[in-house]
Amino acid sequence: MSAANKKGVASRLTVAGHQRPFFVTVIAIFLLVGAIAAFAGGILLSVPSEEGVLSGLQTRLGVPEEGALSSLQVFLATVIVAALGTLLARGMWTLQNWARAAVILLLGAIGLYYGLTVVFDAAAEIFGGEQVVPVGTILSIVLNALFRVVATGMIPIVLIYALLRLGAHFEESPGQRAFIDRGIRYVLIATALSAVFIVFLIILFTLVEAWEAIEEIGLETMLLGTVWRPGSIIGTEKAQLGLVPMIVGSILATFGAVVLGVPLSVGTAILLAEVAPPLVREIVRPAVELLAGIPSVVYGLFGMVVLAPLIRKIEVPYNSGFGLLNASIVLAVMIIPTVTNIAEDAIRAVPRHYKEGSLALGATHWQTIRSVMLPAARSGIIAAVILGIGRALGETMAMIMVIGNSIAIPKPLNNNPLTIFLSSARTLTGNVAVEINYAAGAHRSALFFTGVLLFLMILLVNSLARYLMRERLS
Amino acid sequence: MSKPISDVQLERRTVQQATSSLARRQLSQRVAFAFVWLAGFLAVAALVWIIGYVMTQGVQMINLEFLTTRPAGGVSGEGGMSTTIVTTLYLVVLTIAIATPLGVGAAIYLVEYAGEAQRESRLVSYIIKVARTGVEILAGVPSIIFGLFGFALFVSFMKLKFSLLSAGLSGACLVLPVIIRTSEEALLAVPRSYREGSLALGATKWQTNVSVVLPAATPGIITGVILSVGRIIAETAIFWVTLGGSYRLPTNLLSSGRSMALHVYMLASETRAFEKAMGTAAILITTIVLLNLIINFTSRRFAARMMGRNR
Numbered sequence: 001m002s003a004a005n006k007k008g009v010a011s012r013l014t015v016a017g018h019q020r021p022f023f024v025t026v027i028a029i030f031l032l033v034g035a036i037a038a039f040a041g042g043i044l045l046s047v048p049s050e051e052g053v054l055s056g057l058q059t060r061l062g063v064p065e066e067g068a069l070s071s072l073q074v075f076l077a078t079v080i081v082a083a084l085g086t087l088l089a090r091g092m093w094t095l096q097n098w099a100r101a102a103v104i105l106l107l108g109a110i111g112l113y114y115g116l117t118v119v120f121d122a123a124a125e126i127f128g129g130e131q132v133v134p135v136g137t138i139l140s141i142v143l144n145a146l147f148r149v150v151a152t153g154m155i156p157i158v159l160i161y162a163l164l165r166l167g168a169h170f171e172e173s174p175g176q177r178a179f180i181d182r183g184i185r186y187v188l189i190a191t192a193l194s195a196v197f198i199v200f201l202i203i204l205f206t207l208v209e210a211w212e213a214i215e216e217i218g219l220e221t222m223l224l225g226t227v228w229r230p231g232s233i234i235g236t237e238k239a240q241l242g243l244v245p246m247i248v249g250s251i252l253a254t255f256g257a258v259v260l261g262v263p264l265s266v267g268t269a270i271l272l273a274e275v276a277p278p279l280v281r282e283i284v285r286p287a288v289e290l291l292a293g294i295p296s297v298v299y300g301l302f303g304m305v306v307l308a309p310l311i312r313k314i315e316v317p318y319n320s321g322f323g324l325l326n327a328s329i330v331l332a333v334m335i336i337p338t339v340t341n342i343a344e345d346a347i348r349a350v351p352r353h354y355k356e357g358s359l360a361l362g363a364t365h366w367q368t369i370r371s372v373m374l375p376a377a378r379s380g381i382i383a384a385v386i387l388g389i390g391r392a393l394g395e396t397m398a399m400i401m402v403i404g405n406s407i408a409i410p411k412p413l414n415n416n417p418l419t420i421f422l423s424s425a426r427t428l429t430g431n432v433a434v435e436i437n438y439a440a441g442a443h444r445s446a447l448f449f450t451g452v453l454l455f456l457m458i459l460l461v462n463s464l465a466r467y468l469m470r471e472r473l474s
Numbered sequence: 475m476s477k478p479i480s481d482v483q484l485e486r487r488t489v490q491q492a493t494s495s496l497a498r499r500q501l502s503q504r505v506a507f508a509f510v511w512l513a514g515f516l517a518v519a520a521l522v523w524i525i526g527y528v529m530t531q532g533v534q535m536i537n538l539e540f541l542t543t544r545p546a547g548g549v550s551g552e553g554g555m556s557t558t559i560v561t562t563l564y565l566v567v568l569t570i571a572i573a574t575p576l577g578v579g580a581a582i583y584l585v586e587y588a589g590e591a592q593r594e595s596r597l598v599s600y601i602i603k604v605a606r607t608g609v610e611i612l613a614g615v616p617s618i619i620f621g622l623f624g625f626a627l628f629v630s631f632m633k634l635k636f637s638l639l640s641a642g643l644s645g646a647c648l649v650l651p652v653i654i655r656t657s658e659e660a661l662l663a664v665p666r667s668y669r670e671g672s673l674a675l676g677a678t679k680w681q682t683n684v685s686v687v688l689p690a691a692t693p694g695i696i697t698g699v700i701l702s703v704g705r706i707i708a709e710t711a712i713f714w715v716t717l718g719g720s721y722r723l724p725t726n727l728l729s730s731g732r733s734m735a736l737h738v739y740m741l742a743s744e745t746r747a748f749e750k751a752m753g754t755a756a757i758l759i760t761t762i763v764l765l766n767l768i769i770n771f772t773s774r775r776f777a778a779r780m781m782g783r784n785r
Contacts, residue, residue: 116567123563126542127556128723133542181678185587191579192588193601195654196608198647202619205626267513275510286770287518293762294524295708297738298755302524305531305748333520340517366503394616396711397739429618429711436625436715451622455615462614 020095021166027103027159028092035085042078046071097172098180104160111156118148202455210452213445217241222449228407230435230443241446243453245409249324249425252410253403254392256328256421257335262385264332265339269384272340273347274369292337300401303330308402316413316422322404325421330398335388342387342469346380347373383468390461393454396429405430428454525759532756535749545721545737551747555754557723561638561731562707564724565717568642569649569706570699576646577653578695580605584654585661586683613651620648621715629716636718639727644716645709649702656701660694661687663780693776697769704765707758710735734758 045057091099122145126138133141213222225242268288272281307329308321350373358368374381404424413419426434432447432454439447539554546553584606592599624644634640664687672682688695710733718730719740732740734754741751 120560120564123560124723127560128544129542129556130544131542132539135538138542177678177681181680184680185583188579188583188587189601191576192583192605193608194576194580195612195650196605198650199608199611199615201627202615202623202647205623205631206619209622209626264513264516267510268517271510271514275507276514280514284514284518286766287521290525290763290766291517291521293704293708293766294521295710295735295738295755295758295762297710297735297742298524298528298759301738301742301748301751301755302527304742305752306527333524336517336520364499364503366506367499370506390614390616394618396616396618396621397714397735401739401743429616432618432622433711433714436622448622448626451619455619458614458616458619459611462611466610 019169020093021169023162024092024095024166024169028089031085031089031092031103035082035089038085039078039082042074042081046075046078095170096176097170098176100163100167100170104163107156107160107163111153111160114152114156115149118145118152121145206448206451206455209448210445213241213442213449216442217446222446223453226409228431230439230446239443241443243428243431243446243450245407246426246428246431246450247453248409249403250393250427250429252324252420252425253327253331253399253427254389256324257331257392258385258389260328261332261335261388262339265336265384265388266343266381268336268340269343269347269381270369270374273344274365274373288337288340291333296334296395296398297401299330299334300398303327303398303402311422314422316416316419318413319419319422320404320424322402323422323424324403324410327399327403327425327427328421330402331392331395334395334398335391338391339384339388342384343377343381346377346384349380350376379468379471383465386461386465386468390458390465393427393461394429394458396427396433399427400430400433403427403430405434428457525763528752528755528759531749532752532754532759535753536756540750540753544723545732547721549745551741551745551750553721555734555737555750555757557721558732558734558737558754559757561717561724562733562735564638564731565642565645565713565733566703566706568638568727569645570702572642572646573649573653573702574699577650577698578657580609580650580654581657581661581695582683582688585658586679586687609651609654612647613655617648617709617711618715620644621712623647624712624716634728636716636720636730637728638717638724638731641713641717641731641733642727644712645706648709648712649705652702652705653695653698656698657691657695660691660698660776663694663776664690665780690780693772693779697773697776700765700769700772704762704769707733707761707765708735709733710739714739 088099088102092103122141125141126133222241222243224244225240226244227240227242228245229240268284272285272288276284303326304322307326310321311323311326312319312321354372354376355368358372359365363371403426405426406424407426408424410420410423410425413422428450432450436444436447541554541559542556543554544557545555584602588602592602621644624640624647628634628640628643629636632640634643668686668690669682672686673679677685713733713736717733717736719732719736720730721732721737722729724731735758738751738754738758741747741754
């Protein structure tokens with residue numbers, strides 16, 4: 001099939017000359033040979049034999065027993081690979097644009113794979129050992145890796161570059177273009193639905209796992225039971241799986257965080273939106289953003305090492321420093337970025353003329369903020385606080401580290417009711433994280449139910465916030 | 475709820491306030507602004523205190539031995555942190571490799587196709603609404619739920635055990651909404667005239683997307699990817715229930731491992747080797763700060779470029 005002939009048949013729009021470059025011919029032949037070789041190899045492997053060639057090879061490659069492929073699977077894979085290879089070779093031979101795109105993608109994937117392999121090898125060499133690696137060795141490993149990247153990466157990069165430059169030689173018929181255009185659309189719809197699919201899977205799997213607990217223990221017992229004593233720990237006694245202590249713990253810790261964190265956050269938001277000069281804003285805003293980036297384990301570590309000894313100084317019997325107060329302080333700092341960002345946006349969204357009108361009437365700046373801007377931004381600020389609550393309810397690792405994790409309902413330590421915040425507690429999130437790795441049976445299922453409960457609470461809180469924000473926009 | 479405050483209300487208030495003396499009003503402004511400044515100061519102070527404490531305590535621990543030997547395991551808390559660095563690297567690459575194509579594809583659909591598709595059919599417009607809600611819900615799901623889900627689906631149901639693959643798949647679910655949202659914003663920032671020009675030249679929708687819109691939006695998409703890298707590095711709860719926590723170097727996708735953040739948690743809660751935990755946390759914070767600087771830089775440049783082109 002000569003290129004000149006092809007021009008008349010398939011393409012009316014493309015005017016490029018269809019001289020096939022030698023380079024493309026080589027790639028096409030290479031692809032064809034590769035397809036044939038893969039086919040031959042696969043067939044040879046999949047023929048059932050006495051010696052068990054296939055299983056022997058798989059054992060040598062270290063494929064685990066349950067992951068081993070049957071000869072039928074190998075045969076099918078071979079046929080598919082060979083067919084795709086041949087198709088691609090033919091596409092390249094006839095200078096089809098889709099083949100060029102496919103080959104470029106393939107080369108890119110291969111190049112990326114080799115690049116990553118080199119990086120991983122180097123990382124494993126430097127960081128994998130039990131001995132100290134001296135700086136000289138590290139340097140030589142890094143240089144060696146760089147050299148390998150350049151050496152092996154050169155081939156795909158040069159090939160991709162050449163194919164990109166040869167774009168004019170390839171053609172694409174209008175039918176083909178329309179076909180690809182439509183096909184891609186379906187692929188994109190699928191990706192767009194991936195998020196909702198994951199949400200569906202999350203609900204499905206947590207509910208299925210929680211079902212055993214709902215059926216055997218009962219919703220009421222779990223939601224109203226005040227004792228959490230999973231049988232797998234105690235042994236002989238029957239398990240008691242009431243979630244009230246964790247619900248109380250979660251609510252109290254979140255309440256503390258809101259009391260401490262919201263004034264700070266809203267104050268910061270007012271500062272950023274209205275009061276601060278640009279220079280201060282340039283410092284405070286990135287700082288607040290960075291607070292959101294700090295890993296929760298670091299907050300937890302800080303709470304353990306710095307806050308706990310400070311709190312222990314409050315002289316109340318059985319005050320360990322680990323408890324609701326510690327948790328509330330840590331959470332308060334953790335919700336600052338969420339609340340501040342959204343509250344600031346809400347304040348900034350207040351129409352200019354509200355502010356101008358108020359100022360023109362002789363109100364001071366603060367009066368304007370308090371009596372005009374904050375009321376106008378109210379729903380946005382409330383949404384910010386609610387989102388902060390959602391964030392606080394969902395926090396896990398920092399909580400396990402600082403809250404003490406006791407399974408009893410938190411009680412005041414002496415006759416001052418405020419000392420309830422010095423008592424140790426456990427959150428819903430912490431309950432899951434602490435026990436899930438060794439739980440089994442109804443206990444495990446009850447932990448999944450804890451997850452379902454948490455998910456529902458957060459869903460409720462977040463949809464409330466979204467509703468408020470949407471109302472603000474309309 | 476931006477109901478304009480009614481004129482009567484406003485009048486009443488301002489009249490009341492006008493009667494109080496100017497000095498008193500200015501005093502109350504001064505007090506209020508003092509509080510506002512204090513709040514901002516406290517927020518920054520908290521950051522400086524945490525980072526400063528962890529860095530000053532942690533830096534003393536960091537040396538070549540700490541960085542290049544593996545943790546000893548068990549409850550001793552001895553050894554370095556080397557394998558956790560590699561595991562974190564693996565996890566980041568794996569997660570991003572899974573989440574980026576999905577996220578960018580979803581964003582392209584929601585920005586470039588959803589509008590016209592919605593007009594074409596009622597069903598499609600419903601599907602798009604569901605897809606958007608899905609992204610919003612997913613963005614609010616706490617990480618321990620992703621962990622539970624990964625534990626149920628990947629670790630138990632698909633029998634992947636505690637492994638890099640289980641952790642990477644669960645982690646991808648966590649960062650997917652981040653990538654979708656930032657990519658959406660990046661695509662929306664590309665001027666309309668780009669698309670119109672390309673379509674007018676006879677390119678199909680897909681050709682326009684690939685050769686005009688995506689290249690223009692790439693810096694914004696990269697910002698989202700870096701943001702996700704930060705999330706993965708900082709994430710602990712998911713990996714606590716899907717990654718297993720082995721201190722050895724993972725040899726393949728199905729082997730267990732321990733990320734840096736997980737290492738901090740395990741050291742602090744199981745061994746009480748706080749000084750080593752501080753060392754690891756210092757490395758962790760340094761990485762996060764660096765990533766934040768990169769994000770600030772790239773997003774600023776992207777915004778500047780798009781503004782310049784709009785003119």
